[in-house]
Amino acid sequence: MSEAVAATPDRIKRLIVESLNLEGMRPDMIEDEAPLFGEGLGLDSVDALELVVALEKEFGIKIKSQEIGREVFSSVSTLSQFIEGRT
Amino acid sequence: MDSELFLQPGRGTRVVAVSGVGAVCGLGWGTAPLWEGLRAGRPAIGPFERFDHRSHRTHLAAEVGDPPPELARAVPGWRRLSIADRFALFAAREAVEQAGLSVPLGEEDAGVFFGSSTGGMFESERFFEEFLRERKGRLSALASQQVNGPGDAVARHLGVTGPVETVSSACASGALALGRALEAVRTGEVEVAVAGGSDSLCELTYAGFNALRSVDEVPCRPFRAGRAGMSFGEGAAVLVLEPLERLLARGGEPLAVLAGAGASCDAHHMTAPDPSGKGAAAALAAALADAGLTPEGIDFVNVHGTGTPLNDAAEWRALQQVFGERSAEIPLVATKALVGHLLGCSGSLEAVATILCLRHGELHPAPCGGEAADPELPVTLVTREPLAMPEARAAVSTSLAFGGSNAALVFSRWTDRTA
Numbered sequence: 001m002s003e004a005v006a007a008t009p010d011r012i013k014r015l016i017v018e019s020l021n022l023e024g025m026r027p028d029m030i031e032d033e034a035p036l037f038g039e040g041l042g043l044d045s046v047d048a049l050e051l052v053v054a055l056e057k058e059f060g061i062k063i064k065s066q067e068i069g070r071e072v073f074s075s076v077s078t079l080s081q082f083i084e085g086r087t
Numbered sequence: 088m089d090s091e092l093f094l095q096p097g098r099g100t101r102v103v104a105v106s107g108v109g110a111v112c113g114l115g116w117g118t119a120p121l122w123e124g125l126r127a128g129r130p131a132i133g134p135f136e137r138f139d140h141r142s143h144r145t146h147l148a149a150e151v152g153d154p155p156p157e158l159a160r161a162v163p164g165w166r167r168l169s170i171a172d173r174f175a176l177f178a179a180r181e182a183v184e185q186a187g188l189s190v191p192l193g194e195e196d197a198g199v200f201f202g203s204s205t206g207g208m209f210e211s212e213r214f215f216e217e218f219l220r221e222r223k224g225r226l227s228a229l230a231s232q233q234v235n236g237p238g239d240a241v242a243r244h245l246g247v248t249g250p251v252e253t254v255s256s257a258c259a260s261g262a263l264a265l266g267r268a269l270e271a272v273r274t275g276e277v278e279v280a281v282a283g284g285s286d287s288l289c290e291l292t293y294a295g296f297n298a299l300r301s302v303d304e305v306p307c308r309p310f311r312a313g314r315a316g317m318s319f320g321e322g323a324a325v326l327v328l329e330p331l332e333r334l335l336a337r338g339g340e341p342l343a344v345l346a347g348a349g350a351s352c353d354a355h356h357m358t359a360p361d362p363s364g365k366g367a368a369a370a371l372a373a374a375l376a377d378a379g380l381t382p383e384g385i386d387f388v389n390v391h392g393t394g395t396p397l398n399d400a401a402e403w404r405a406l407q408q409v410f411g412e413r414s415a416e417i418p419l420v421a422t423k424a425l426v427g428h429l430l431g432c433s434g435s436l437e438a439v440a441t442i443l444c445l446r447h448g449e450l451h452p453a454p455c456g457g458e459a460a461d462p463e464l465p466v467t468l469v470t471r472e473p474l475a476m477p478e479a480r481a482a483v484s485t486s487l488a489f490g491g492s493n494a495a496l497v498f499s500r501w502t503d504r505t506a
Contacts, residue, residue, distance in 0.1 A: 021225060023166065046167065046227045053226075 007083035019054035032077040102331040103272045104341035109181025112322030112426040113149025125451035132306035132318045145302045149320040149427035167230045169207035174323035175237035175285035186327040191246020198249040198277040200268035201238025202260030202284035204431030207231045209289035237285035262434025262486035262494035266348030284432035285323035307394030309421040311458035317393040320427025324436035341501040343442045349373025353491025364404030371409045374495035389441040389484035392421035403464040424453035434486035441484045445500045448477035
């Protein structure tokens with residue numbers, strides 16, 4: 001595996017915008033604590049699939065279950081903490 | 088005896104009115120720009136940018152411009168929708184608004200009957216282009232790739248909870264869907280049918296028709312001497328159908344009556360029509376019989392008229408079989424000369440064009456670049472100016488598809504006398 005990339009909130013926001021092709025959205029428009037799905041950023045289940053793939057590739061992480069996924073994908077902040085806590 | 092149960096006639100027959108129409112095509116978003124462009128005889132066929140077509144033989148299409156920005160805001164899940172879905176939603180919203188029905192339609196006993204040839208094919212092509220080049224792709228491009236995407240999107244958006252069906256039978260799809268909707272309203276299966284078709288430009292059909300050498304290098308010239316193929320178009324068209332009685336009872340105004348539908352198959356060839364025109368004539372005859380009309384009751388024909396040498400010749404033979412001596416005189420309207428061939432949507436867009444002609448008492452022209460008539464096909468095509476026909480009572484629209492699938496729809500003008 002390539003050397004781990006730091007999963008800073010800024011890096012994750014950039015990844016979200018790039019990998020989900022969010023028209024009219026800039027990384028700095030996403031708040032660290034705002035919910036990613038439903039209210040907040042308004043992502044849907046198709047976005048979740050694509051985001052999982054993008055995060056796996058970028059940071060080499062695996063989301064092992066739906067329960068963990070639900071928790072980890074709450075916000076940019078929870079994602080960042082989860083990825084930084086890996087190894 | 089139990090057998091008597093099986094001898095019951097089916098559900099009753101009701102007169103079916105058109106209470107709303109909506110359309111988007113190369114002439115613009117809405118039936119207003121559609122009629123304005125049709126009446127002016129202004130072809131929307133020209134250079135287009137949807138995809139790179141440099142490697143193909145021909146370089147023309149009637150491409151639809153950007154959607155009205157307020158549409159994207161009004162439709163939840165907009166970014167998941169294919170271009171064909173978006174066309175369908177626009178046309179359905181316009182038609183339902185004109186019909187004066189409120190959304191959601193869940194309380195209305197409504198159904199959606201839709202036609203499409205390629206659905207989200209364009210988006211699938213973009214996915215595979217990226218995937219084959221970079222071994223990666225956005226799954227979301229495939230979210231609405233099915234051929235039933237446009238009809239399903241319409242049902243979801245309008246909250247339709249009755250039957251939702253998509254017909255995909257190449258270029259007859261849009262007309263067949265309307266035939267199915269007519270049946271559903273007539274029999275009482277639904278009280279409101281939102282019916283039509285949608286297709287967007289895509290590389291599959293663009294390459295396919297070009298490979299068949301069925302595409303003209305200039306805008307198509309139906310029934311003209313130099314015709315050399317079809318032109319591509321895209322868009323959607325939707326009709327709202329209701330029982331006439333119900334519509335009148337709620338104070339609505341019928342735009343026309345969908346009086347009959349007929350269908351047939353050539354059983355002849357994968358792409359070419361039966362040159363005898365027998366199959367197309369059978370669909371026309373079936374539609375007239377369904378409407379309870381003789382050929383004399385039809386005042387004009389909205390032809391399939393693709394502009395391919397074979398299609399127009401076969402269609403002429405069919406018209407001869409149905410209209411006999413009148414076949415050279417009955418006015419023909421060739422909508423594809425202006426908006427191109429909308430494939431799975433063409434039957435529904437031409438249904439809207441036919442209704443608009445009946446409503447305005449004018450047949451729109453198809454100038455075909457001033458091209459001379461084909462002496463082999465001595466038809467009366469409306470070419471230069473709109474033809475005033477304020478007394479026109481009824482018209483038939485034909486759709487003749489790959490696979491030999493033929494469909495015809497009869498529309499009659501609604502007047503108080505009709506009721």
